Amino acid sequence: MLAYTARRLLIVLVTLLCASAVVFFVLEIVPGDPARLMLGLNASDAAVQALREQMGLNEPVLIRYFAWLGGMARGDFGTSLTYSVPVIELIGERVMVSVPLALIALVMSTAIAIPLGIFTAARRGRPADTAAMAGAQLGIAIPNFWFALLLVWVFAITLQWLPAGGFPGWSDGLWPGLSALLLPAVALALPQAAILTRITRSALIETLAEDYVRTARAKGLPARVVLWRHALRNALIPVLTILGLQFAFLLAGTIIIENVFYLPGLGRLVFQAIGQRDLIVVEGVVVLLVATVVFVNFLVDLAYGWADPRLRRR
Amino acid sequence: MAAPILTIAGLELAIAGTPVLRGIDMQIAPGTVHALVGESGSGKSMTALTVLRLLPNGAHAAGTVRLGEEDLLAAGEARMCALRGDRVAMVFQEPMTALNPVKTIGEQVAEGIRWHTGAGRADAEARAARMLDRVGLPPAKFPLDRYPHELSGGQRQRVVIAIACALAPRLLIADEPTTALDVVLQAQILDLLGELVAEDQMALMLISHDLGVVAGRADQITILREGAVQEAGNALEVLRAQRHPYTRQLAEASAHRPAWHNRAAPAGQRALLEARNIVREYPGQRAGLFSPARPLRAVDDVSFVVPAGRSVGLVGRSGCGKSTLARIVLALDRPTSGTVAFDGMRTTGLGDRDLRAARRKMQVVFQDPYGSFDPRQTVERLIAEPLHLEPRPLARAERRDRVESALREVGMPAEAMRRYPHEFSGGQRQRLAIARAIITRPRLVVCDEPVSALDVSTRAQILDLFARLNDELGLAYLFITHDLSVARAITHEVMVMQAGRIVERGATADVLDSPHSDAAQRLVAAAPDLNRAIERRVRSGAPYLPLEGRSEKQAKRN
Secondary structure (H helix, E strand, O other): OHHHHHHHHHHHHHHHHHHHHHHHHHHHHOOOOHHHHHHOOOOOHHHHHHHHHHHOOOOOHHHHHHHHHHHHHOOOOOEOOOOOOEHHHHHHHHHHHHHHHHHHHHHHHHHHHHHHHHHHHHOOOOHHHHHHHHHHHHHHHOOHHHHHHHHHHHHHHHOOOOOOOOOOOOOOOHHHHHHHHHHHHHHHHHHHHHHHHHHHHHHHHHHHOOHHHHHHHHOOOOHHHHHHHHHHHHHHHHHHHHHHHHHHHHHHOOHHHHHHOOOOOHHHHHHHHHHOOOHHHHHHHHHHHHHHHHHHHHHHHHHHHHHOHHHHHO | OOOOOEEEEEEEEEEOOEEEEEEEEEEEOOOOEEEEEOOOOOOHHHHHHHHHOOOOOOEEEEEEEEEOOEEOOOOOHHHHHHHEOOOEEEEOOOOOOOOOOOOOHHHHHHHHHHHHHOOOHHHHHHHHHHHHHHOOOOOOOOOOOOOHHHOOHHHHHHHHHHHHHOOOOOEEEEEOOOOOOOHHHHHHHHHHHHHHHHHHOOEEEEEEOOHHHHHOOOOEEEEEEOOEEEEEEEHHHHHHHOOOHHHHHHHHHHOOOOOOHHHHOOOOOOEEEEEEEEEEEEOOOOOOOOOOOOOEEEEEEEEEEEEOOOEEEEEOOOOOOHHHHHHHHOOOOOOOEEEEEEOOEEOOOOOHHHHHHHHHOEEEEOOOOOOOOOOOOOHHHHHHHHHHHOOOOOOHHHHHHHHHHHHHHOOOOHHHHHOOHHHOOHHHHHHHHHHHHHOOOOOEEEEEOOOOOOOHHHHHHHHHHHHHHHHHHOOEEEEEEOOHHHHHHHOOEEEEEEOOEEEEEEEHHHHHHOOOOHHHHHHHHHOOOHHHHHHHHHHHOOOOOOOHHHHHHHHHHO
16 A cells, blocks of 8 residues: 555646646647736737746746646745735635535535435435435536525525625634535535536446345345445445546636626636636646645545555555 | 264255255255355255355245254344354355455454454454464455455455355355356365364365366265256266266366367468567556656567367466557557567558458357357357458358358357347356457457356357358357467467466467476476376375375374
């Protein structure tokens, strides 16, 4: 397992290096002068020259790449052009919203999906299964912003249990921040839970048809015990894969929900930065997201190794 | 006879309204082996699953199934759970999938012990270790924390047997326990089952499609066909007399020799396929993260020739490198060194484009008639597939004609074209695979265990087909098998392979009748042979066939 972990870690480092190169050089290849792109078409040549000098665009490409890498390693992502503050500060503020939001949504969706997936797989073909699967279908089909509006109307406007939007920050204690994230987290979690339920159910049904399940039944274990002891762990691999993908999505793919609830998250930051051609911010956020996705996949790989001893040797 | 452990009387079984078993009767006494023999679909496995009450949904059983005095058909699920694994246990056919891949073998053997006896973990593991030792997996060499994927097929089947026998059940059901194993492993596993039965005074229901496999071991025999008993009684008597026509038919199929005109034809001079000094190495297991791997030699300096129109057998145990060699011959894999020439043209190192001509004249039939077809394509498209190797594209009508004639040649109706693979039986699918192989009018067909997954009756028919195609089309075969009766039936000459090398070769009859090398002798000794087994039993007068290893062991024990 140690060698397996070390190999995976090596792959993580190589992937990060490649990804950073892709991000950097793609912005390099994009037609047009980044400085002019940022300043707009009406900017004077002198202003553009000044910005090029400030951004170090006149240096050779490789030198700039390594300077950029080195800067990031020290936590220096550059300075935002529109906000005139270090990108790292901007990201830092937003991460404090996006990461808790993604984590809460992920925990919720897992907590709903795995038990429901097991329940429906154990009762496949019966009315309870059919009903739950119809519900899951609905969860996938309904757009999450519409569901978010519904939640706001019920819990914020009618019942007035939770705030309808905005984010007060974490400085006033846990609850004000948490209560602002609950409704968006539910809105994000439901479609994810619906997908994960279906994956869990189908993976489990597939493993329940395996020969070793029959072997376990022939040992005298009741069907229920066989499901928990033998089928579940074997069914986890596809579930883990989807979980990893979902976390990556929840972290940055939440622009719509952030807009509905007026949350200052990473999605909105990058959305606005693109609109304002603030390439330095875009670069920083993209690299951060890439790093997160790679890291989450690393964790998923480790979980694979735990779930399936056959993978540990590779 | 002691009171029977298992009594089946008038057993009827229907699945979703379709009758599957019709009036089965059978009794098994302690310490005896009762063979249940029939072709696939005859209801053997369903009989076993009825005893365990692990039938598919929608199954309805009626009649009597008693374990000792207990009526199993009337027992509730909770009672059955208490009986399964404790009083009645089962060994399944496919050892590669019968074990849970994410649990250690120790856990899996100990699980049943803990479940039924309530023993603690340490206690149960100690008992599991003793049981694994008894089935030939001593804990010193096979620690309990091994995972199934770290074991070979034969070793996994021993683990499955250890799971089944851990609590010394009164009845053990073995459903084709050796069909997926090579002949040497088959003999070992059957010996092991025989010993366990004798030591623990279990009753063994031994299910097989092959009379040759059970002939040496069974005390009683029941022959099934289409869910009904054809003949039953003392195994030796039934097999010697072969009174019932179906028994005769099965016996004939077990040692089937097709009528094959070319069998005695002299060898031609021209080499169709020539392999020279083939070596194939694989990167081995790395000892550490950065230490280099020592390569494994799967094929070690092999040279041979297949003359045009001849059938050459390549026999050996599983893992000896047969299939690797086949892949190299087919240019699906590149040798580490050495060359293959087909029809005078060197194929080693050629790209796909240059291989087209050779591929057209050199086709393949694989073992698994289920896995080698895309289930979503019609038979017409599947069989027409190799036609893209033709030098010019064929018109639609022409393709159809070619498919139709290929189907006719393998004895299938033309209307099969419009159907899908799942609509055919295993034997029919293997005919379709052969049709696909001959549609380009090849000169050589490489057959990789093409009849190993088939029951003896179907196997006999497919062997007839191979013989006829050789007679009519002059096809040469490279026939890979671990089964010597197959090699005897359909090859002119054989090569015996062991650990990547060819250790013996010659005319088929010479090698199989008087083998010289160890490997060949072991294969011949282990090969199930109905007539030889009966002869030996008659001569010895023993209830079991006393195999060399077994009689020594018993002598020691006594």
